[in-house]
Amino acid sequence: MAELFNPPAADLPGKPFVEQWVRPSTTKLDIDWAQLRTIELSLLDSPDPKVVQNLVDTCRAAIRDDGFIFLTDYGVSYDQHRSVPPPQHERRRQGTPALEPDESGTFAGWKPRFGWRRDKGAPDGIEHYNYYQPQFESMDKVPTCMHPFWDEILAFCNYLTYSVNRRLLKLLSKVLELPDDWLWDRVQSKNGPVGQGYFRQAMYYPADADVTARGKGTRMNGHCDYGTTTMLFSVPISSLQIWGRDEKWRYVKYNPGALVINIGETLELVSGGHFRATRHRVVDPPEDQLKEERLSIVLFQASEGDLRMEPAYESPLLKREGCIDSQGAYREFKKLREKGMAIPTNRQWREVQIADSHHPTDAAPNDTIVYINGAKHLKREYLGVNILLPA
Numbered sequence: 001m002a003e004l005f006n007p008p009a010a011d012l013p014g015k016p017f018v019e020q021w022v023r024p025s026t027t028k029l030d031i032d033w034a035q036l037r038t039i040e041l042s043l044l045d046s047p048d049p050k051v052v053q054n055l056v057d058t059c060r061a062a063i064r065d066d067g068f069i070f071l072t073d074y075g076v077s078y079d080q081h082r083s084v085p086p087p088q089h090e091r092r093r094q095g096t097p098a099l100e101p102d103e104s105g106t107f108a109g110w111k112p113r114f115g116w117r118r119d120k121g122a123p124d125g126i127e128h129y130n131y132y133q134p135q136f137e138s139m140d141k142v143p144t145c146m147h148p149f150w151d152e153i154l155a156f157c158n159y160l161t162y163s164v165n166r167r168l169l170k171l172l173s174k175v176l177e178l179p180d181d182w183l184w185d186r187v188q189s190k191n192g193p194v195g196q197g198y199f200r201q202a203m204y205y206p207a208d209a210d211v212t213a214r215g216k217g218t219r220m221n222g223h224c225d226y227g228t229t230t231m232l233f234s235v236p237i238s239s240l241q242i243w244g245r246d247e248k249w250r251y252v253k254y255n256p257g258a259l260v261i262n263i264g265e266t267l268e269l270v271s272g273g274h275f276r277a278t279r280h281r282v283v284d285p286p287e288d289q290l291k292e293e294r295l296s297i298v299l300f301q302a303s304e305g306d307l308r309m310e311p312a313y314e315s316p317l318l319k320r321e322g323c324i325d326s327q328g329a330y331r332e333f334k335k336l337r338e339k340g341m342a343i344p345t346n347r348q349w350r351e352v353q354i355a356d357s358h359h360p361t362d363a364a365p366n367d368t369i370v371y372i373n374g375a376k377h378l379k380r381e382y383l384g385v386n387i388l389l390p391a
């Protein structure tokens with residue numbers, strides 16, 4: 001049995017009192033929700049091989065069809081989830097280094113409510129703090145108001161990476177019929193609590209007139225994440241939408257205490273397209289939640305930066321069924337290989353995209369807008385790879 005999350009106490013001497021997060025009401029409206037499957041992660045430890053096989057089968061279907069799953073019973077209880085030290089809103093400005101998304105190719109630090117670049121941009125109503133490896137190495141890079149809670153944040157990120165994600169990658173390796181630690185050993189980056197990924201505490205403030213005028217209800221354009229797995233804590237404000245195989249956007253429903261997992265582009269490539277890096281976006285919530293603040297806590301797990309990803313050809317699943325020439329990253333990277341061009345390393349791939357970050361509802365400067373069956377898409381190119389995103 002995997003050990004349960006057992007964080008340092010929140011009431012140790014010297015720690016400021018933090019009120020428990022009060023859960024906003026869920027929407028009462030009747031919405032066309034995405035029908036996601038649930039994976040109860042503790043079942044992976046079952047002594048009964050049939051139970052484990054069932055879990056693998058459910059997981060295979062979920063990541064092939066949806067690219068998103070609800071993960072439950074992963075070792076962090078709902079009450080622990082509610083008391084994760086909060087992002088502290090405006091207080092994070094104190095002693096807080098600025099966001100560095102420009103040349104560095106990372107998003108480390110504090111993002112104000114005005115775009116994603118160092119210069120003040122148009123308002124987007126999204127404030128967040130991103131903790132990368134340098135933040136875990138030097139407290140100078142951590143907002144002073146978060147210092148008293150650092151033991152808890154550290155324990156939380158370590159647990160999510162070294163327990164939850166490791167078990168999840170074991171399950172995904174089983175889907176590929178590879179040895180249990182294949183993805184963990186060969187793909188996942190593992191230095192420190194977040195590897196080459198990052199931990200984000202974000203607040204989406206209710207859209208004001210300026211934000212609405214610009215985004216028209218969209219808060220973050222459709223995109224895929226580029227890492228291995230993204231671990232999002234399910235939140236009551238329903239704003240996350242995923243792009244279904246039927247080419248429709250659907251909201252992800254609140255599932256108290258669950259992690260919403262989505263597959264990043266690296267795993268789409270490694271799995272030869274059997275896993276889907278599903279497009280997703282953030283929009284205004286339903287009418288009855290429009291005035292609520294939306295807290296979003298995410299750990300973006302990353303692949304090892306120096307690797308150039310190839311499909312895991314030794315996977316019996318890939319040998320038997322071949323690679324799936326689906327939409328998304330796999331097809332585009334395959335074209336590069338066919339032209340004899342080197343595919344980018346994982347680091348190049350994520351850094352070129354971060355360096356190009358812009359207002360979350362804008363097209364990037366080099367995007368072309370195209371309509372496919374009447375639906376607006378953004379066409380963009382990075383390092384010779386074409387990307388088509390539903391906007």
Ligand SMILES: O=C(O)CCC(=O)C(=O)O
Nearest residue numbers: 225232240280281282296
């Ligand atoms: O806040 C969310 O629910 C998702 C955000 C997201 O997709 C991202 O930052 O990549």
Ligand SMILES: [Fe+2]
Nearest residue numbers: 223224225280
């Ligand atoms: Fe995302």
